[in-house]
Amino acid sequence: MRTDWSRALPTFLLSLGWLTRATVVPGDFELRIMVIGASISAGQTGGGVVSNGYRKPLADLLVNDGWDIDYVGTRSNGDMEDNQHEGYPGIRTEPLAKQTREKGVVEEFLPNLLLLNVGTNDCSQRVNATEARRIYTAMIDAVFAPAGQENRFLIASTLLPRREQDAGLQNCTTTFNEVVRDLVQTHPMSARLGLADMNTGFITVDDLAPGDNLHPSEEGFAKMADVWHDAILSNMDRLTPPE
Template identity: 30%
Template sequence: MSQSYPLLFLWLLVLSAVSSTAIPFRTGIFTPVKGGSVTTRADKVPLRVLPLGASITWGVNSASGNGYRAPLRNKLTSTGWEVDMVGTKQHGNMTDNDVEAHSGDIIDQVKAAAQGSLKYKPNVVLINAGTNDCRRNISISEAGDRMRSLIESILDAEDTQDTTIVLSTLIPSVQKQTEANRPEVNRQYRSLVNNMQKESVRIVLADMDPEKDDDNNRLVYPEDYTTDGVADDTHPNEQGYAKMANVWYNAVLEASDRGFIQ
């Protein structure tokens, strides 16, 4: 028996060395995100998402009425997020169909409508607004200023001071006046997001009309706008809304990777 003590001591030394250098194991469901980063289900902050805008956010020309909201929600939940859509309105046949959208609203009207939903304390606000300003040719040179005012009205509210803003550029349209003004509004929105990020605002861009369309998510007329054989000049069909959902999703991932969402 005495000869076994040196062997036992050596074995204990080996176990100690292995334990001190082993990589800690962390439980959780891992999901890849854009850029190759990895997160666990436990790490994901539950999302209270406010879809804010006008008829495109409402889902006009979507057969289901869900617009981009259902495919976006499905993508988020499938990668581990708990999602609660919020808003004072309900539309579409999807689960959790809350929304804050009013057809025909211009930016200033979207700003006013948003106030009714801030009581739900959204930590992510998706903004798609300005198409009606373009269509009605309303002070296009000041669209970015009006959008800044909308965003600041959300961030100044007591319940949403720490919310994350996801601002989208405007999707293509074949309505002549809208399309004539859209590129300038999009330019202002890109500049606005860049400037507000420098001001330490939690804001990211969902670019619906990027210079490079590597992910094939830019909407194309008429195939992404045609429902039951009729092409809409402004509103996507289900296929088009799914493309929008992809862009929103990537923007939410970016916000999450930056640590914006709380």
């Protein structure tokens, strides 16, 4: 559902000469955002509680920049007004890619910005590098398969740190993240891909919900929002209006 927000601040700053106009500035067009992934994308935190996740703090940051935003998707969670998403707790990357194609959610909602965080459940099964590359490539392909890809930008997220000290889980997380970072640069759609790196040390296991090995606390979700926000700003000139 669309929410209308003021665009006055960036326009005012431009008029004063305090803001240098780039190719794109906040408020030039709507960001129609599809949050896509598994339980973290749905907003699940400790104890299975589903909240606004990172969507609300990210919305606040983007609105403060001057953007009009509209979260889209077939699912709704949290008490925020614009609470749609495509987050499916427990889903792995390959089923999500298949579902994205079969449900036609990209064609239905025509997002111009997709935020993808998926792979944690794959690492719970300890996928290897070859498999990680295959399934993540399929996920990117599913996003860009429908017509209108020139209006679509995907920011792919690396996986958050895990609390478990199991070597296999830790190694898979490291490997999966290396695959994501590489595909953002080497996939045929790399011109329409950006990276939100959630595993640089900014977010740590202390930002996970108490007693939970995977899901962020509310403070952790706020940090995720910061990383997404930085990635969006870094790629702002590569964004285009929605169809």
